[in-house]
Amino acid sequence: MIFFDIDSTLLDHEQAEELGAIEFFEENKEDIKCNTNEFVALWHHLSDTYFEKYLEKELSFLEQRRMRMKELLGSHISNDLADEKFNEYITYYKKNWKVFEDVIPSLEQMKKQGKRLGIISNGDENQQMEKLETIKIRKYFDCIVTSSKVGISKPNITIFIEACNLAKVKAEECYYIGDRVETDAIASTQAGMRGIWLNRKNTMTRSEIVTIHSLHELATIIK
Template sequence: MGEPLKAVLFDLDNTLTDRTKSIAKYSEIFLEDFRCQLVEPVTSAWLVDKILTVDQGGYGGHEHRCHLLSELPIWKKTPTPESLLAHWFSHFPHCPVAMEGLYDMLEALKRKGLKLGVITNGKDHVQRAKISALNIESYFDCIVTSGEVGIKKPAAEIFHLAVGKLGLNAEEVVYLGDHPINDYYGAYHAGLKAIWLEGYLPWPSGVVQSSSTIKGLSEIVPLVFKK
């Protein structure tokens, strides 16, 4: 990877968390809480499919997702999009499911003596609740959310802010995320060594393909220390 590495920074959703499995976990709560308002029994698998369709990997927009859910033909009494949005923010942050290999990866990187951190777009209390629910706060030397600092990925400033909190230079830090633009190219243009986690969002046509790609968290340790 070139220069000696001293830290790895991560995206959160669909990088450290498995968003599809997290939505499946949330759907069970949703069906229980709204059971009396449904026309007929709805399966969790059906609901997960509908949520995933409008969620778009977390980039579909919260208000848009809840508006479309309120229009599904499943309601005896249709809840307002606002009530669905409130339900989402009350429960989804506490439903994260760890991405496969998460804990082994964090342990391995810490044993190597690397600093670790998170850069994530989203409301500060929501993103921190997910990290807390996964019980992984202790692994991180910094957590930077767009909601806290008022800067969103792919802006270089949010990457530089996190690197500064670690007391390092950009070229000493690797960043891993699933979004081709917000994560990979955001980090790349900020001077970090960027890695794309493939399989969750399509690579945009007409954009130069990433030079460093993995398909699972188990690949990150050998890639980071590749000579």
């Protein structure tokens, strides 16, 4: 069985986040004391910081959203206003959800070869399912596991093992493809899977990790 990450593996999360943040900034720049580039950098920083706190169970999914908005607009704003503003951003973010160009051809090819496909993703179950539906790839996967549903986040190897149990397959019979070296490739390998690092940015090399730069390369690895 072949499992995938979602964000920055199947869905171009970084582009959607950046375009969504820019649109949000343009609508709210009178209340934000920086320029567009500074705002985008700050948005990415706050996103990474508070989402990590959510994964570590320091904050709920809703709380991490509110904290991001309060850092941007001021700690004095109410929770209701923080929710309203974050929902405004989410509208822009969703508008820019798109798959990478190599995703659908690769999924189609693997399905035609009779491969079973699955998802293991950190994040909120409802939002991750909505992403798969919106970018029209939900139909390819028969096992979808999210950290909010099972209560465990990558890189904890238990989430990979739980996914295998739910799919009724052995870990050694599975591949896992994701864009993060430690969180995806190494953690899944430690869980007994064959981890593959999807290094779309060609940022560095790791000789001990099976690495691809496009999903088109999967056919040479997965027979």
